[in-house]
Amino acid sequence: MIQVIILGFDGALASAITGVLDLFSMAGVSWNRIQKQQVQRLFNVNIATANGHSIQCINGLKIEAHLVFKEIKAADLIVIPTIAAPIDTVLAQNAELIEFLLQAYHQNWLIAGNCTGNFFLAEAGLLDDKQATTHWGFKDIFQQRYPKVQLKADQLITQDGHIYCAGGGLAWFDLGLHLIDRFYGFETAIHTAKSFVLDYRRDNQLSYSLMRISKPHQDALIKEIQNWLEQHYAEQFTLDDLAQQFNVTVRTLIRRFKAVLDIPPNHYLQAIRIEAAQKKLEETELPIDLVMQQVGYQDPSSFRRLFRKKTGLTPLDYRRRFSRRF
Known part of the structure; x- marks a missing residue:
């Protein structure tokens, strides 16, 4: 069974945690039940925090943690959810999370960040000279803060080595399906998508972005x-x-x-x-x-x-x- 760890922190987007947990937990379950086949759980999913305490998401929802970072000895996949609170504040308050990412990277564990959660990866220096994406609305801030990153903000999902990035607050489901495909193949991924009634293999986020051409000026x-x-x-x-x-x-x-x-x-x-x-x-x-x-x-x-x-x-x-x- 694939071991998945979702990293929790205050100010996260709740759906980028609970949604990923549901998607992986129900892979091999929902479709099989619909088809009256034997249920086969494919992923073991846990939420980890720096101190093992619950986190408070941006919508006020509190989510309990299963693990403390230092308790994690092995993992197949580390998932970083979306930062929904002010990014600078969240980054400054989560030095332990950034340190854990460095450890996970050097262990060659697969790491996947979603939307503004990719700021954590960049802050840790793990995206330097690598391709990455983030939410289209934070493209300029990301580029200014991390000029060494090869940002592809039009892309919904990027992969460089053992790091995946997804753009968009709800792109966690694109990322999750992509990773289910990686671990268990296309058939399992498409069955999971159908059971959740999700579009699979969206290509990019251009159609969701604003043209943003009317910049303020005095001319x-x-x-x-x-x-x-x-x-x-x-x-x-x-x-x-x-x-x-x-x-x-x-x-x-x-x-x-x-x-x-x-x-x-x-x-x-x-x-x-x-x-x-x-x-x-x-x-x-x-x-x-x-x-x-x-x-x-x-x-x-x-x-x-x-x-x-x-x-x-x-x-x-x-x-x-x-x-x-x-």
């Missing part, structure tokens, strides 16, 4: 252009037309956009159009080709290619996943 001209673009994004115009509209050169237009928003104006326009397309796909039943035209695109293949690049999904897949009407 009055760019603010004026942004307002105009948000009103006229569906129209057909060139950069020359836009520059002429605001009585500047194309060179000046591009330079000013890059200076305050870190992207050129054509990329800003693309982002607005894709966000508009996402909203229409979520809220209407309009045919995809009509959605494409209403946000300013004429070529279906170009639209689909750009949409997938920005969201990680085709327009049809995006509608199936996020539509509010179906």
